[in-house]
Amino acid sequence: MMEMEFCYCCRVHHPKDQMRLYSTRQGMRWRCLRSIEAATQAQPVRDDFGRQQTAINRETASRQAEFARHVRAGTGAPPTAA
């Protein structure tokens, strides 16, 4: 009979040979390799994408604010840095 352990990540039981003890805030928990791999692969990509998107949004917002300031001041489009 195959030994099973409860996976705290999937909240189901998996065969023990597909699992590793994983350190959590609650202590050591069993977690399957599949969920560990999915988390370690997805995390950096998601973080990096989020950072890039935030930077783009901030730049777009500041450019729009700058343009609006010039329009309100009646000077037309902002001068281009020549």
Ligand SMILES: [Zn+2]
């Ligand atoms: Zn699992």
